[in-house]
Amino acid sequence: MSYSGKQTNEKWQDIIKEVKFLQQLKHPNTIEYKGCYLKEHTAWLVMEYCLGSASDLLEVHKKPLQEVEIAAITHGALQGLAYLHSHCRIHRDIKAGNILLTEPGQVKLADFGSASIVSPANSFVGTPYWMAPEVILAMDEGQYDGKVDVWSLGITCIELAERKPPLFNMNAMSALYHIAQNDSPRLQSNEWSDSFRGFVDYCLQKIPQERPSSTDLLRHDFVCRERPPRVLLDLIQRTKDAVRELDNLQYRKMKKILFQEKWNGPLNESQEEEEDHVFIRDEVGHRDRRPEVRPTQSVQNQALHYRNRERFATIKSASLVTRQIHEHEQENELREQMSGYKRMRRQHQKQLIALENKLKAEMDEHRLKLQKEVETHANNSSIELEKLAKKQVAVMEKEAKAAAADEKKFQQQILTQQKKDLATFLESQKKQYKLCKEKIKEEMNEDHSTPKKEKQERISKHKENLQHTQAEEEAQLLSQQRLYYDKNCRFFKRKTMIKRHEMEQQNIREELNKKRTQKEMEHAMLIRHDESTRELEYRQLHTLQKLRMDLIRLQHQTELENQLEYNKRRERELHRKHFMELRQQPKNLKAMEMQIKKQFQDTCKVQTKQYKALKNHQLEVTPKSEHKTILKSLKDEQTRKLAILAEQYEQSINEMMASQALRLDEAQEAECQALRLQLQQEMELLNAYQSKIKMQTEAQHERELQKLEQRVSLRRAHLEQKIEEELAALQKERSERIKFLLERQEREIETFDMESLRMGFGNLVTLEYPKEDYR
8 A cells, every 4th residue: 555645644644543443354255464564655454465456256156246255245245244344333335356265165255445443433534335325325424333234245246146236337536426325225136035135125214213233134044054065156156167278268368369479369169278278288288397388587576477377365356456457447447536536525524613612712712701701790789789888878977977976966955045044044033033122022021010020921932932932833844845855855866767668768769770780781782792692603604605615616526527527437438349349440341351251262163062963953954065065054144143143252352341431430439429418318317406405405505594593582582571571570679668668657657746746746757847936
């Protein structure tokens, strides 16, 4: 295996992977790995020697295998597949060419260059005609497991039964569309048993989940039923005998050519037969002596090869080996084309996956950014509410301190005023007392009839009454002042409480308004986020769909170019075939001319004999004197008939030449027409499948767009519903908190008023402060 040229690193990695894979295989039905050697840029793998592949059997015998032989080969291949699948490995290139046979009749799986060490896998690998549908679909999406080998085995059974796999006459890339989209193939002939047909249908289930595993197939009647133990050994021996006969034929042809070159002339028939008999005797007897005729060293080498055949047995004839080498060289371009196509599809898949990952990362980053923004807004809102709460608490504490100071000041003002009023009252009483005292004294002084002692007693009693009256008035004033003080302090407390209630209402309204503002900002931000996410989703979907359509266009263009190259190659091959037929035509015409010539020679001989018999008869029955005349007339008649025969001979030759040329031209033209029709049908079919793929992709894009629109509209509806619910919840919280606050404040006022009533202050609502008179 060469790893030079393009894709060197990829080829080298494939070689390493295959060698590692081979080193792990230990099973009678898998080929044994011996070693690997590097020379320049080529890796030489040394493997267990096998006689040949199952496809070689078809090439040698030129006919399908027998059902019992197919069953034996399939059974061995299934055992190898069951071993691979039990170790989670996939062959991925099962076909007749990769199923080998050994001298003892052992079936071996070979060519693990496409194998996968892991299952499930998702690579587009394998030979197109044997490829399972899910492998083809894995170029775009999806995975597959070991059941792809079961599909390939079913196609291989059809190959062994019909010499070619289905769709083999079609371009490989067109076949891929057929396999992926059409129904599973079936055996065409009705001569096969129901068991074999059922086995093939069982293997070729289109849905992988319905397809059996290799272990299940080992229990199928087709491979389990009894068969002759030497069926494969007999098949191998038959093939080896056929190969020997083919090689003998080629040897005789070469020997004949070399003899002609040596003696500068063709061999006659007796010489050819003699040499053939000598060669056949040599082959039957397996003698070690060299052939008697040794014109060149190449003949000696060939003879040595044929004598030592059994030492290195094979089921491939020399011509088959040569043709396979030639076909291998010719198909290198096709293999490279197919490899390029596979690489392109894998590259397309990688590009799509890379873009999807990039878009996913972009979307994750976008959502993370939005989430951080939401969290930042929530944190800021929480911080603002905490600040507002602290501010309100501070204001309330400040107002409480101010209210306490105002209350103390108010109380001090009342007490000061009351002290002043009391002092004025006492001064007034004192003055009144003096006036009353002087008045009584004047009255006593004017009354000269009353004794002095009685006057003194009356004055003392009047003073006591006056003092008692003043004391009562003072006590009444003090009581009024105390009541006034208590009532106004109570009223001041009520007013302070109402003011505090108003501040609490203002605070809770401020808090709720702040919450509503924050919630509205959050909702606006969420709507903006939803719109930006929607825009990003549509942009990403457009980018992904554009890349997908670009890749499909590139893929379809490549497929069309490959189909055109395939058409040109088929036309070149047909042209080459027609050219060879034209080159071969003179030989064929010469042989047919010789055949016609021989027929006319036989006719001339018959006429000559008839002429001699007629001449003798005429000479016997006629007089001797007329013999000369009779001989002349007979001679003229013979000459005339020979001339007619010569004319007929020339006419036959000309007709044969014309008919053969016409027949050849017509046949070649018919082949050209048939090929053009086939290629046109394949091109139309490819265009139809590509149009179908394009329509399916467009339909998929439309579904993706509709799904996105539905998802976006549903998300927007959920967002709007969430906004409505949050606003309703916020409004409900606002109403409940205000209601709870008002109810609490109302209860607090009612309790305060009830306590005031119990204290005897009456209704404090209508109480007003007197500006000067506190009495």
